[in-house]
Amino acid sequence: MYFAESGEFTLNLVVEDRGRTLAAIRENPLVSVVVSTGSPMEPFLQAQASAEIVGADEGARVRELLVTKVPEAAPFLAAPVTAVRLAVPKWRATDIANGWLPGRELADPRLP
Template sequence: MTTIEQDVTEVRTALRDTLAAHKSMYLATVGSNGPWVGGVYFAESDPFTLELVLEDSGRTLAAIRANPEVAVVVSTGTPAEPFLQARATAEVIEGDEDSMIRARLQAKVPEVAPFLGFPIKTVRLTVSSWRVTDLVKGWLPGKEITPAA
């Protein structure tokens, strides 16, 4: 294995581990009311596909409908611990897939159950590239990783 392959493997492992260790993230949107950031629970179907639910009549979903380009941060809130940043494209999911995503989300985040009884929509985020930052490993600036890497 080359040094580059080892680096990609290490970054991909850090990405998967950080996603698995977190149940929530910050989701940034921009709509007709300007920029907005909210905390959301999420599940990952793979490292570049995140799934969540949003309030049907909320500002975040309205912004996504107007502009599906979003940004995310997965972090404990302290830069001393590994954290993730990404840009993604959001898509509202309907039909049979909606039920599967809600089940996957509830399996990872049981405390999401009360939200599922409210008027909500399921949303899928497709991440084009992650930046993985880990100060202990010396990753500052963070390491970029794409699905093709």
């Protein structure tokens, strides 16, 4: 899945209109997320986040952020997709090569 961050604790993405992911978010906006290259020896992030389906104006901004970060995502954005913003209260960062095992918690300083 393509995403663009707008701050360290906010991810912006799009999901297919008719897919299971959007239906699941509508049913329960608490989601789990992993940001990883797929290699366990490279750093990766895990979190629970609150998903918000954003309106048309914000959806356009999400699309703009995605194309700026990942230009090859543009054809996917022409499909019937819905913009979603994830608010991450804290990340669990794992970096085996640098001794972060178990992972370290990185909390959003804006939250109590």
